[in-house]
Amino acid sequence: MKHSGTHKGDNLADRLAKYAGEVLRVTAELPEIKEGRHVREQLLKSGTAPGAHYAEARSGQSANDFIHKVGLAAKEARESVHWLRTAVYALFVKRDIGWLVDEGQQITAILTASLQTARNNRRRSDD
16 A cells, blocks of 8 residues: 655655554564563554654644654654564564564654754744
8 A cells, every 4th residue: 555655754654654564463473472472562562653653743733743743753663673673682583574673773764864854944943
């Protein structure tokens, strides 16, 4: 499912939704032991939250609202990379998900750059 990309941010929104879907698939594979459940819960939250925060940011009430919500999206994306790596190192995931870790890092970088741009734009408009 792809948007036409006609609105600014549609491509990133699609990428975030795909990332969340892949995270959901990984969490479904985690073992039914205490440690596996812990990683699952953390990854479910942090891996699906960036898309929701970004969707909220796109309809933000103000520049400050946008900055706050994109900041939350970046924070959650960064955290999800940690939990994906943890699942790999704990040998909880039987397939190669290095590409998903890389996608999480790229998404974090994009959101962080967007956050910095929004902050710079806010500063310029405050002058």
